[in-house]
Amino acid sequence: MWNRRQGRLRPAGCGVEELRRRRREREAALRKARREQQLVSKRLLREDALEETGGGGVATILGEAEIQQFLQLAQRGTEEKEREKALVSLRRGLQHPETQQTFIRLEGSMRTLVGLLTSNQALLQLEAARCLHELSHSEQPAVAEACLPATSYLLTYLSGHSSDFIELCLYTLGNLIVESEAVRRQLLPQGIIPALAACIQSPHMAVLEALGYALSQLLQAREAPEKIIPSVLGSTLPQHMLQLLQPGPKLSPGVAVEFAWCLHYIICSQVNNVLLITHGALSTLELLLLDLAGAVQRTEDAGLELLACPVLRGLSNLLTEAAAEDVGGQMQFGDERVVAALFILLQFFLRKQSSLLPEGLWLLNNLTANSPSFCTSLLSLDLIEPLLQLLPVSNVVGVLLWPGPLLHSLLDILAFSDIEVVDQSLELLQLLFLYRPEVCFLPRLPRPSCSNQGYRPWRSVRQPSSRIVCVLSRR
Amino acid sequence: MQLPPALRARLVGGPGAAEPLPVVRDPAAGRAPFRFVARKVRFPREHEFFEDGDVQRHLYLQDVLTQVAEEPQRSRVPEFTCQVAGCCQVFDTLEGYEHHYHTRHRHACSFCKRAFPSAHLLDTHILEWHDALFQILSERQDMYQCLVEGCTEKFKTSSARKDHMVRLHLYPADFWFDKPRKSRGCVRLATPGPCVPLSAEALGGGGEQSEGDAMEVCAAEDVAIPWGAPSESRAVAARMEKRTYSRRIPSTICFGQGAARGFKSTKKRDQRL
Numbered sequence: 090m091w092n093r094r095q096g097r098l099r100p101a102g103c104g105v106e107e108l109r110r111r112r113r114e115r116e117a118a119l120r121k122a123r124r125e126q127q128l129v130s131k132r133l134l135r136e137d138a139l140e141e142t143g144g145g146g147v148a149t150i151l152g153e154a155e156i157q158q159f160l161q162l163a164q165r166g167t168e169e170k171e172r173e174k175a176l177v178s179l180r181r182g183l184q185h186p187e188t189q190q191t192f193i194r195l196e197g198s199m200r201t202l203v204g205l206l207t208s209n210q211a212l213l214q215l216e217a218a219r220c221l222h223e224l225s226h227s228e229q230p231a232v233a234e235a236c237l238p239a240t241s242y243l244l245t246y247l248s249g250h251s252s253d254f255i256e257l258c259l260y261t262l263g264n265l266i267v268e269s270e271a272v273r274r275q276l277l278p279q280g281i282i283p284a285l286a287a288c289i290q291s292p293h294m295a296v297l298e299a300l301g302y303a304l305s306q307l308l309q310a311r312e313a314p315e316k317i318i319p320s321v322l323g324s325t326l327p328q329h330m331l332q333l334l335q336p337g338p339k340l341s342p343g344v345a346v347e348f349a350w351c352l353h354y355i356i357c358s359q360v361n362n363v364l365l366i367t368h369g370a371l372s373t374l375e376l377l378l379l380d381l382a383g384a385v386q387r388t389e390d391a392g393l394e395l396l397a398c399p400v401l402r403g404l405s406n407l408l409t410e411a412a413a414e415d416v417g418g419q420m421q422f423g424d425e426r427v428v429a430a431l432f433i434l435l436q437f438f439l440r441k442q443s444s445l446l447p448e449g450l451w452l453l454n455n456l457t458a459n460s461p462s463f464c465t466s467l468l469s470l471d472l473i474e475p476l477l478q479l480l481p482v483s484n485v486v487g488v489l490l491w492p493g494p495l496l497h498s499l500l501d502i503l504a505f506s507d508i509e510v511v512d513q514s515l516e517l518l519q520l521l522f523l524y525r526p527e528v529c530f531l532p533r534l535p536r537p538s539c540s541n542q543g544y545r546p547w548r549s550v551r552q553p554s555s556r557i558v559c560v561l562s563r564r
Numbered sequence: 565m566q567l568p569p570a571l572r573a574r575l576v577g578g579p580g581a582a583e584p585l586p587v588v589r590d591p592a593a594g595r596a597p598f599r600f601v602a603r604k605v606r607f608p609r610e611h612e613f614f615e616d617g618d619v620q621r622h623l624y625l626q627d628v629l630t631q632v633a634e635e636p637q638r639s640r641v642p643e644f645t646c647q648v649a650g651c652c653q654v655f656d657t658l659e660g661y662e663h664h665y666h667t668r669h670r671h672a673c674s675f676c677k678r679a680f681p682s683a684h685l686l687d688t689h690i691l692e693w694h695d696a697l698f699q700i701l702s703e704r705q706d707m708y709q710c711l712v713e714g715c716t717e718k719f720k721t722s723s724a725r726k727d728h729m730v731r732l733h734l735y736p737a738d739f740w741f742d743k744p745r746k747s748r749g750c751v752r753l754a755t756p757g758p759c760v761p762l763s764a765e766a767l768g769g770g771g772e773q774s775e776g777d778a779m780e781v782c783a784a785e786d787v788a789i790p791w792g793a794p795s796e797s798r799a800v801a802a803r804m805e806k807r808t809y810s811r812r813i814p815s816t817i818c819f820g821q822g823a824a825r826g827f828k829s830t831k832k833r834d835q836r837l
Contacts (some may be wrong), residue, residue, distance in 0.1 A: 102786060107615060112623070115626060116619055116623060119618075119622050119623065119739075120615065120619055121617045123611075123615055123618055124615075124618065126610060128618060128627050130622040131625070131626075131627040157611070167644075207681050207740040207741075209667060209668050210667075211660070211663040211664040211666075211667040211668065212663075212664075214667060215663065216567065238676070238736060241733075241734075241735045241736055241739060242740070245681055245682070245685070245741060246715070248681065248684060248713065249666060249667075249681040249682055251662065251663040251666040251667065253659060253663065254663060254666075254667075275734050278733050278734050279712065279733050279734055279735065280712040280713045280714050280715065280733060282714070283712075283713040283714025283715075284713045284714075285705040286714075287713055302625075314609075343734045346624075350621060354609070357607065357608060357609045358608075358609055359606075359608065359612075372666060379575070380798040382575055383575065383576075386572060386575070391621055394620070395620070395624055397620070398617040398620065398621070399617075399621075402607075402614070402617070405605075405607075406607065408604055409604045409605070409606040424579045424581060425579075425580055425581060426574065426575055426577070426579060429571050429572075429574040429575045429584075430575055432567055432571060433567065433571065433575065435565065436565050437566055439565050443783070444616035444617070444620070445616075445617065447613070447616075448613075448617060451605060451607075451613075455604040455605060456603055457602070458602040458603055459602050459603070462581050466581070467629075469569040470568065470570070470571060470574060471570070471571075472568070472571075474566075475565050475566060475567055475568075475696060478565045478566065479565060496602075497602050500602075519730050527705060
């Protein structure tokens with residue numbers, strides 16, 4: 090399902106427990122970084138499978154003399170194979186942080202590497218680009234900034250045709266972009282946004298995924314809302330992105346994930362969401378939501394939460410725009426299937442990724458608030474009870490549900506004329522208010538008295554509220 | 565969480581909104597007595613509500629999450645030679661050949677054999693190097709177009725264009741795909757001094773050029789900037805801004821026939837061109 094060229098650099102002899110421990114460590118580090126607004130992650134493209142790994146994938150540290158030697162050999166060797174091998178050895182060495190430091194301190198080294206990057210020898214060019222890629226992945230800002238002389242070439246090559254090479258350039262650029270504002274301050278005048286806008290028309294999925302990655306790094310920058318997003322919105326990138334997000338047989342999950350995140354970063358920056366809506370962002374996201382729910386039902390859901398998250402966020406935030414309410418278009422917003430899809434996803438999240446439950450409920454809130462149509466959908470599709478079942482899941486969920494969507498829809502019920510239904514729902518409301526008394530409420534309600542139109546009774550409300558009583562009384 | 569069975573059917577059904585509730589509110593009912601007001605919620609970029617999802621996203625980027633599909637192996641084929649006249653490169657993978665073709669032949673100038681990464685750069689090159697009409701027109705109007713994607717500025721001379729690209733677009737002064745054409749003689753670049761231990765052949769390490777090659781002589785100080793030195797990002801930016809582009813020619817360069825040359829590169833590295 091996911092077509093990605095990722096080499097997993099797993100050190101030999103790593104057990105499952107060890108992996109879990111590392112993952113927990115990484116997760117903790119990421120949380121800390123996010124709280125400090127320093128969330129930076131880079132993607133490494135390593136093709137270990139394609140080369141003969143001698144020593145089990147451990148990078149060797151190269152000294153200054155060795156680096157010099159490899160560079161000279163690559164540049165002036167007589168045999169082509171010899172030159173390639175020299176660069177391959179250099180690249181392997183550059184996997185190690187110490188070699189990277191030595192390399193950037195060596196005078197003229199980057200210059201030579203850039204020279205090789207412009208070589209007519211395709212394989213030398215590719216290897217030089219791989220060396221750059223290793224450097225771009227460094228966590229030392231100095232190393233990444235040492236790659237600045239190469240950026241104009243990386244951008245130039247984006248209009249080329251070798252998809253592998255372009256992919257590599259894009260990942261390298263993405264890594265460099267996220268490194269520091271200095272890098273972005275150079276890349277923007279060098280024309281990165283027009284270059285990406287031209288490159289996004291490539292038919293290769295791997296290239297598109299890489300482009301999405303680079304763009305998402307650009308949009309995540311702290312200065313993005315002021316300095317980057319306006320230019321992006323002014324280019325043809327949004328239209329192309331939305332086109333690539335259209336569900337269908339051609340939708341590549343890896344590509345969709347990257348561009349969905351791009352869309353989320355643009356939307357939550359609140360720069361010009363009206364423009365996105367006029368390009369059809371609402372309808373595209375809606376269709377994606379339906380597609381995701383379909384995938385859950387077909388149990389083709391590996392990695393689905395990676396795409397679901399930005400889609401939920403994008404939709405929820407876009408719905409708060411005034412322009413969203415005016416949207417007519419081919420997809421009438423108010424479509425019940427959205428609600429059905431959301432609940433299928435909520436059930437999936439409950440099973441697989443409970444951290445996404447709050448985000449799903451946020452969308453439900455924004456769908457049902459001030460929208461009688463969606464509230465009625467909740468009722469006609471018998472979804473109150475599943476919602477009530479969610480209440481005890483966690484505090485966060487409870488807070489989002491009640492008053493939120495639950496109250497929206499229960500208030501809707503109170504407008505019914507079926508007295509029995511109103512009775513039941515009032516009882517339920519009372520229980521819920523007892524459960525959380527801080528939601529203000531005046532107890533006396535005038536009973537609506539109007540004629541019965543004969544619509545079907547709402548069984549969900551008549552479900553034994555005793556079950557709910559038990560659950561709520563346990564808290 | 566149990567979902568009603570009819571829900572799946574609804575998902576695959578056609579689009580449609582719920583029928584509005586057929587109610588008439590009793591005028592005696594008055595205003596709704598609740599203080600609760602339904603409202604949509606908006607979260608900005610840095611809100612902590614996004615923390616969990618962002619962390620998952622970054623774990624994915626760092627390749628900690630499990631991948632599903634494998635990369636297809638590059639299939640090896642029996643060795644074959646490049647079919648372009650004069651090129652005898654040999655390949656054993658289709659991808660290798662494809663990359664070679666795109667790099668070397670796809671956008672190659674038929675006059676001087678120089679290769680470019682894109683059609684745009686090739687067209688610009690042919691226009692500026694091999695088109696007599698261009699030379700004539702350029703005397704009267706601005707014809708030298710900026711090479712940066714998306715920039716539509718035009719200039720009177722190639723050096724004015726280069727100036728623009730260096731100052732505005734922060735391009736390197738010795739950008740490989742913007743070598744200006746010199747009409748007279750051949751200028752060879754001397755080793756600019758002890759600063760660059762790996763000789764200036766680095767510049768020639770890329771495209772192997774045949775006759776008529778002219779290399780613009782750039783300021784020696786540009787060449788000698790040691791990018792290798794670790795620096796503060798601000799210092800780097802400041803250096804880039806301060807770098808001036810000048811045309812100072814090292815004293816070891818001589819023009820014209822019969823004069824001693826500062827640097828001679830006799831051997832063509834690639835005999836197969």
